[in-house]
Amino acid sequence: MSNLQLKAPLTINWAINNSCNFACSHCYSREDTHDEISRDVLYSCIEKVVKAGVFSVNFGGGEPLLHPDLLDIAAFSSGLGLRVSMNSNGWLLDYDKAVALKNAGFTKVGISIDSHLPEVHDKFRGVAGSHARALAALKHLKAVGITTSISTVICRINCSTIDELVAMALEHEVGQLNFHNFKCSGLGMSNKDELDLTPEEWKVFYRDAIAAKRTVKNLDISLDDPIIALLDARDAGSLVKGSVCGKLSLNIKSNGDMTPCGFIPIVIGNIVRDDLQQVWKDSVVLDKMRNKQPTGKCSGCSKYEDCLGGCTARALALTGDMNSPDPHCWGSDAPAK
Amino acid sequence: MSKVFRNPDVLWRRESDDSDVSQEEAVAAILFSGGSMLSLNEFGIELWEMCDGQTVDEIVTTLMSEFEVDEDVLRSDIQDFLNSLFQKGFIRYE
Numbered sequence: 324m325s326n327l328q329l330k331a332p333l334t335i336n337w338a339i340n341n342s343c344n345f346a347c348s349h350c351y352s353r354e355d356t357h358d359e360i361s362r363d364v365l366y367s368c369i370e371k372v373v374k375a376g377v378f379s380v381n382f383g384g385g386e387p388l389l390h391p392d393l394l395d396i397a398a399f400s401s402g403l404g405l406r407v408s409m410n411s412n413g414w415l416l417d418y419d420k421a422v423a424l425k426n427a428g429f430t431k432v433g434i435s436i437d438s439h440l441p442e443v444h445d446k447f448r449g450v451a452g453s454h455a456r457a458l459a460a461l462k463h464l465k466a467v468g469i470t471t472s473i474s475t476v477i478c479r480i481n482c483s484t485i486d487e488l489v490a491m492a493l494e495h496e497v498g499q500l501n502f503h504n505f506k507c508s509g510l511g512m513s514n515k516d517e518l519d520l521t522p523e524e525w526k527v528f529y530r531d532a533i534a535a536k537r538t539v540k541n542l543d544i545s546l547d548d549p550i551i552a553l554l555d556a557r558d559a560g561s562l563v564k565g566s567v568c569g570k571l572s573l574n575i576k577s578n579g580d581m582t583p584c585g586f587i588p589i590v591i592g593n594i595v596r597d598d599l600q601q602v603w604k605d606s607v608v609l610d611k612m613r614n615k616q617p618t619g620k621c622s623g624c625s626k627y628e629d630c631l632g633g634c635t636a637r638a639l640a641l642t643g644d645m646n647s648p649d650p651h652c653w654g655s656d657a658p659a660k
Numbered sequence: 661m662s663k664v665f666r667n668p669d670v671l672w673r674r675e676s677d678d679s680d681v682s683q684e685e686a687v688a689a690i691l692f693s694g695g696s697m698l699s700l701n702e703f704g705i706e707l708w709e710m711c712d713g714q715t716v717d718e719i720v721t722t723l724m725s726e727f728e729v730d731e732d733v734l735r736s737d738i739q740d741f742l743n744s745l746f747q748k749g750f751i752r753y754e
């Protein structure tokens with residue numbers, strides 16, 4: 324199943340804008356383009372995406388709530404049958420906005436929270452009071468019946484607080500807690516030394532996170548990192564092995580440029596001028612991501628079939644080669660038995 | 661006997677426009693319900709499309725006319741497949 328080739332992505336992460344009211348130290352997209360395509364052109368792009376067979380779009384960026392036409396764009400998308408969700412910092416999400424999001428067809432909204440401690444989150448995000456407003460946003464979303472999740476990028480400020488993050492998620496009755504791996508793209512790269520963990524520390528984090536995932540009830544703890552194959556914890560139900568980028572999902576920037584994921588800065592086409600299915604089928608970059616070859620310690624690693632060298636974005640960012648072993652991998656440098 | 665219905669929240673698509681592609685194991689369609697996804701072969705998608713209020717008996721009768729196979733074998737294949745769809749919340753019985 325590792326070579327499953329779909330006719331189009333199942334889901335698209337779409338940065339309809341790249342403006343933001345926050346200044347987070349790990350942001351992958353501050354250096355991205357701020358050009359935006361006009362609303363009419365965007366609508367025809369969304370029609371294209373639906374025609375290609377895409378099931379869902381997740382708006383991100385940037386802070387989607389800063390886009391003046393977000394509600395109209397979401398209503399247009401959901402009206403065409405797309406499942407619509409977004410990631411937000413929650414600052415602009417009061418009760419009235421939650422109602423409007425519900426009416427526009429949002430089924431799920433993820434709120435980014437970096438720490439259970441308000442002062443840590445606020446300092447990291449550069450905005451006083453942001454933690455309280457993020458939690459309030461979760462409450463408003465729940466009140467109107469939108470499924471909620473908390474997204475936490477794991478880094479040095481939160482890696483040893485799994486229990487506290489889980490307690491916060493349970494207290495606010497979110498459906499899902501996403502522990503995202505640290506990507507080393509954009510500002511994440513500039514602040515890598517300060518924020519990223521060592522491979523040994525990643526091992527400890529994932530060991531504890533997997534234990535929590537197995538024991539905590541009423542909360543889906545999601546770990547999107549292929550290297551957890553090393554702990555025999557990959558989701559057996561996934562349609563593909565390794566990372567999903569370029570296999571199940573695709574990223575679109577605010578100017579329409581398509582990239583395999585938000586963390587790989589290689590433009591493979593533009594949704595305004597190109598045919599989505601054609602790009603999805605013919606892109607040399609996607610082909611390479613779907614057919615990775617083991618190098619270094621991955622050659623001979625007993626987990627390769629599941630892990631496929633880990634996160635391609637991270638390998639590319641830190642080594643310049645997609646096929647390099649994931650720099651977070653704690654597997655032995657001698658080929659594993 | 662209860663009727664089988666697709667869960668309306670499940671999105672699905674055929675992966676190929678011509679339905680005569682099939683090697684038996686090729687991915688013919690994808691079901692998607694937000695959290696979980698499932699790939700189906702040609703037999704699976706045909707069965708999925710029949711989950712529109714028919715009973716298992718009706719489905720068996722229709723498919724018997726298409727496949728040269730023992731009825732008991734076919735019935736148990738169909739039941740296994742429907743059980744797995746039911747467990748994932750992709751279908752319901754009424």
Ligand code: SF4
Nearest residue numbers: 621624627630632652
């Ligand atoms: S050695 Fe390579 S394949 Fe094995 S776990 Fe590490 S990154 Fe994955």
